[in-house]
Amino acid sequence: AQKVTQAQTEISVVEKEDVTLDCVYETRDTTYYLFWYKQPPSGELVFLIRRNSFDEQNEISGRYSWNFQKSTSSFNFTITASQVVDSAVYFCALSQKTTDSWGKLQFGAGTQVVVTP
């Protein structure tokens, strides 16, 4: 069975502080995919990153960075120099891929990030 754990329910920071969101996953599959999505108050889900299980390279995209460590089954997300517009719920998610198709996304509980001026 697949499981995604986001232990942090809410994180509050002051603008320009860095914030790290934790994500720990469980799966028996050797081939799987990890995702991060942002959900602002409007409700739509915004795709941030996808990482497959064979690619442990960390990635940086602007103020966002991701640390994937298979040894600890973690895929953590850091926002550097946070801004008020970063306030949202962030979801970590996991899926598997078979030969023919993509499986369902298993979401973590989400972490609410509140950035105050």
Add this chain to the structure above:
Amino acid sequence: GAVVSQHPSRVICKSGTSVKIECRSLDFQATTMFWYRQFPKKSLMLMATSNEGSKATYEQGVEKDKFLINHASLTLSTLTVTSAHPEDSSFYICSANRDGGYTFGSGTRLTVV
């Protein structure tokens, strides 16, 4: 990029009536679409997997007779909430997979009064 259009964005209906939510893939063919439900301050819970031309696969605990899913074409899946009750009020969101990426509709906020 891949776009999924979901309508309506908001709907208010009376208890006992049925509501249909549409999810369209605008620039790609989606053989599989996923329907999620989200309660306030909660995560997305998968309700069912919609497969074009065949019956949907429902998650455990989801009433298939209450939440009817039809995926009649490669670009359209619909979710019908039948005989809606206040406890069905929620945020419903669809998703389609294209080349390994999951694209989401903008969601439908259903309020049953």
